[in-house]
Amino acid sequence: MGIEQFVRTMIPVVLGAGRFALDQQGHVENIRKDVQIRSDDNTFLVERKQAKTVIEEQVQETLLLAAHAALAGQSVRIDAEERTASTRLFTSEEADATLIIDPIDGTLQYLNGSPEYSINLALVSRGDVLFALQYFPADKTLYLLDADGRSYHCMCDGDGIVEKKLLEPPQVVKSKIVYANHRVPQQECLSQTYTVVKDLDGAVLWSKAFFNCISGEYRVVLFSRPYIWDVVLGAIIAAMPSGYAVDFKGNKVVWPNGGRVPEIAFGFGELPEEIKTCLKN
DSSP states (O other): OHHHHHHHHHHHHHHHHHHHHHHHHTSOOOOOOOOOOOOOHHHHHHHHOOOOOOEEEEEEEEHHHHHHHTTTOOEEEEEEEEOOGGGOOOOOOOOEEEEEEEEEEEEHHEEEEEEEEEEEEEETTTTTEEEEEEEEEETTTEEOTTTSSEEEEEEEEESEEEEEEEOOSSSSSOOOOOEEEOOOOHHHHTTTEEEEEESSSSOOOOHHHHHHHTTSSSSEEEEOBBBGGHHHHHOOOOTTTTEEEEEEOOOOOOSSSHHHHHHHEEEOOOOOOHHHHHHOO
């Protein structure tokens, strides 16, 4: 099965999983993950790391089983946020391609009744993202890096796509606002030239930061050591006209086969020299 057919197969599955997650929102408890907590993590970061529901596991199993059936006979690794039974179906460590799954991106928001959560799915091979999607069940909105290499904004009816438009970059990006996750170094240096929005309190979620980048409100979105599944929307930005995904030196990112990306910046045009200067010091 080619990538195009795989995407067409998985989209209805993702939409169905999203409908299930939406129906269950407000009826599940936080069963919490046992995760490593850093001494400098504030309350929000601790709560975000620990948040977990059974819905994530159920959504992930749905996606894994569908993907395994669609990819029958093909060698693909898996990098999924949850440890569920069907991850064992993807056992090849020699595969060139890796399927990336985050069944509920924004678990804390999901638990709090917010609509700002999504289902994230991507396929990475030999340093490139071949396709990526991020689906927001509450407003039936899908962002898609399709098999044709282009990025789309899609409206869905719960069963399929009813409207599909190319994502367009901002006409002019002159913003002096930079978004940075809490691991990004030299934020004091950056703040001498830019207003730095940090992710320490959850006031601006990662997905919202990407949307602000697409609109031109943010000049650059910076991450240090994010999991690939958390920056799927960034890969969609990078495939837009003039979009980029680069390291802190401005070099095109070579996407790893799962896990964390060491450093990555998303935006349009080029990563500004003053940002590269700050980040390399």
